[in-house]
Amino acid sequence: MMTDASPSDPVALIAAMGRRARDAATLLALAPTEMKASALRAAAQAMRARADTILAANADDLARAQAAGLSSAMLDRLALTPDRIEGIAGGLDAVAGLPDPVGCPIDEAERPNGLRLRRVRVPLGVVGIIYESRPNVTADAGALALMAGNAAILRGGSEARASNHAIHACLRDGLDAAGLPGDAIQLVPVSDRAAVGAMLTAAGLIDIIIPRGGKSLVARVQTEARVPVLAHLDGINHLYIDRAADPAMARTIALNAKLRRTGICGATETLLIDRAYADPAPILAALIDAGCEVRGTDAVRAIEPRVAAVDDADWDTEYLDAILSVALVDGVEGAMGHIAAHGSHHTDAIVTEDAATAERFLAQVDSAIVMWNASTQFAAGGDFGLGAEIGIATGRLHARGPVALEGLTTYKWQVRGAGQVRP
CATH class of the missing domain: 3.40.309.10 (Aldehyde Dehydrogenase; Chain A, domain 2)
Structure with missing residues (x-):
């Protein structure tokens, strides 16, 4: 991935990625449903075609993780198999087939003065996803963000670095094939923890942060973020x-x-x-x-x-x-x-x-x-018929439970008048 900032300067790197993501989000907000769906279907095809490459990258990640002494549970989260890759590709196809929430009306009303009010779903904008271990999140998060009209900046854990890059390459191929900007789904190219801090303070460039990982990661995000956060801390x-x-x-x-x-x-x-x-x-x-x-x-x-x-x-x-x-x-x-x-x-x-x-x-x-x-x-988005999930939200604001397409939108009011002025 080409950048206009040195990877040795995480703040400048995230700022540059954020600016490109903002430009991409402007285009995605207006992208037709079929164009977004086409990108995801092409990405799914690329994943199936490159399954051996993805498995080889994952084997490298697993070898490093085992040498580092990761627990069996963490290794299970990290591991990919042919069936799991097919499951990820199937998830991309499933998201491509979901109803597009962008522009959908939530409710409508007409006021006594003749003003017609309509509340419609719109994308959040630029979504930052910070996650650990699970390479499937690269595909799930990128797909859901895209279908909901958002640009995504993905920062995966260092333990899944090779797997994430291999999966992200398939997503970029899908975007290219559909004629959508490659910057719609970006993967942070460095493992430096300072890049996480830069994302957490990128107000104005990133609209919402979604952490998906262990307690220490989520706690850090919730403590340091200057950007709204959608998260759960524990699954007790x-x-x-x-x-x-x-x-x-x-x-x-x-x-x-x-x-x-x-x-x-x-x-x-x-x-x-x-x-x-x-x-x-x-x-x-x-x-x-x-x-x-x-x-x-x-x-x-x-x-x-x-x-x-x-x-x-x-x-x-x-x-x-x-x-x-x-x-x-x-x-x-x-x-x-x-x-x-x-x-x-x-x-x-x-x-x-x-x-x-x-x-x-x-x-x-x-x-x-x-x-x-x-x-x-x-307790998973796929089992709830949502295609995939970007995480489980346990708070009370904006979204709760499996966060999928609808959870990655907000809304705006459209007001249509006929010359009314307020007395």
């Missing part, structure tokens, strides 16, 4: 097994919610079981037999002797590993109290056959995603 997700849960369903969901992929933010980290649930022992045994380290209270350890002792810090820990904290609670009220005290407002689920209890849980648990009889691992 809970699965509550109610007294009225179907035993087979409870066991299956518990295993999937914790162990399907332990390194994703939708993984369950705490299991809560109603004291009145008939037989929790098979669930605990199944988790341990599947390789999960279970940490529990004295009451839980009395049920299954292989359970390790839990401490207070466990209830507030996002393990991102095959570790699970477990407690017995006094019904749904006890579960909701525990979640309120220790949850991160990300994703929480209940397993029960009692519809009234489930509806109470769905209504009262204050999380971005609340589930009934489903694994927390479904």
Whole structure:
């Protein structure tokens, strides 16, 4: 990627990238839907054609990460396979087929004086995405930003440097093929942490920052940013097994919610079981037999002797590993109290056959995603029919839950008159 600033000067580098992104965003805001979709479909084709190149780049990243001692969960986030590459390419195709939110009316009204008001969706402008480990974010974030009419500045983690560049090259090919500016999706070409700081203070050049990574990264972004931030800090997700849960369903969901992929933010980290649930022992045994380290209270350890002792810090820990904290609670009220005290407002689920209890849980648990009889691992934009996601937002402003196309737009009022003046 050509720049008009030296990579040794991160502030000047980000400023130059921001100016080019702003120019590109002006064009993208008016780009026809089919042109944006065509770019994404061409990028997907490029990814499939270059799968071997991407896998080779990823192998280099994995070798460096293993030598650096990254955890198994981080290595899983970093690793690409042919199936995962096809999944990324399929995600680009899926986003290309989604309804374009730009210009869509939100509501309309006519005032008594004849003024006609219309609120329509418009792009945010320039979106900065700062992320770690997961090379798929390069494609997901770039695709969603583009389809929503935004320019993107991507800053991936150093551990995925080669993978990110290989994927980004496919995105650039897609933009070129569709006749869109290459600066619509830019990848920061340096690993210097100062580049992150430059992005966080690039007010006027970057309109919003979306961090996607570990707690330390997100905390830094939220502390230092002079640009609006859309983020979640932790994925401390809970699965509550109610007294009225179907035993087979409870066991299956518990295993999937914790162990399907332990390194994703939708993984369950705490299991809560109603004291009145008939037989929790098979669930605990199944988790341990599947390789999960279970940490529990004295009451839980009395049920299954292989359970390790839990401490207070466990209830507030996002393990991102095959570790699970477990407690017995006094019904749904006890579960909701525990979640309120220790949850991160990300994703929480209940397993029960009692519809009234489930509806109470769905209504009262204050999380971005609340589930009934489903694994927390479904907390993803693709599984919500959004094509992909740029992250899970747990705050209350602008967007909440999986952030996809609609979450990457804002709105403006269009007012049409016939000569009215205000008295």
